[in-house]
Amino acid sequence: MRHKDEKKSKAIFEATIKLLNEIGFSDISMSKIAKVANVSSATIYVYFENKEDMLAKLYVKVKEKMSQQMSKGLDESLSSQELCEQLMRNSLDFIMNNKDYFLLLEQYQHSPYVERLCLDDTSSMFVGLYELFDKGKQKGELKALNTMLLLSYCYLPVTHFAKTVFKGQLEGSEENFQQIIRMSWDAVRS
Structure with a gap:
């Protein structure tokens, strides 16, 4: 060997x-x-072993990097509002500093490869994040909805913001990002 x-x-x-x-x-x-x-x-x-093995391992490796970045500084000491904002800032930081990784994950998301390679269950990488959101729901700070839905309202607006910045359609200013954060918080808070 x-x-x-x-x-x-x-x-x-x-x-x-x-x-x-x-x-x-x-x-x-x-x-x-x-x-x-x-x-x-x-x-x-x-x-x-083959192309599928390589594509699967690549996906998991990039998703792990994203998970680590997104979870940075998130802990029980944060209020749910602070948690959402930090998650969104971490997500934007990952996307802006790892554009190639982000674009790759976007391709996987819209490709049958994720399903074919049995890659759709990487949620274990985000267990801590789910637990923090669940605690926010228990405290009554977040809407009593499925945690995945709540997380979507904190992550997807960030991805859309980043894509519009990449395309030059929107300035990536703090002011614009603050508006995204406020709209997302309004969508998930109880």
Whole structure:
């Protein structure tokens, strides 16, 4: 068995992200990834069983990074309003500083690959976040709705905001972001 080199593994992941964002799932191949990563096609199979294994591991790795960033500084000491705002700020920070990862996750979200690769259940990465929102519901600070719905109203407006900023349709100012935060809080508070 060949020795696994962390630099090669990273190059493969980065090449895959780049290509998926440029050409999408339907046109990606192991040979194209190998060429961009500057490795042989055979080298990729040292790290991954096949293309599906690589795409699944890439998705999980990026989703884990997002989960870690989104959960940063969130704990029981925050009020539900502070929790929502910090979650939204963390989400925006992740998206703006990791545009390629964000665009990749957007592609997975709109692709049959998530279902085909059994990737739709990554909710365990967000257990702590769900628990904090559940406590907010128990305190009566958040609406007594499904936690996933509440989280959607804190995350999806941020993604839409970021996309409009990326497209140059809206200024990514603090003032504009504060408006998004206020609208989201109005939607989830009890």
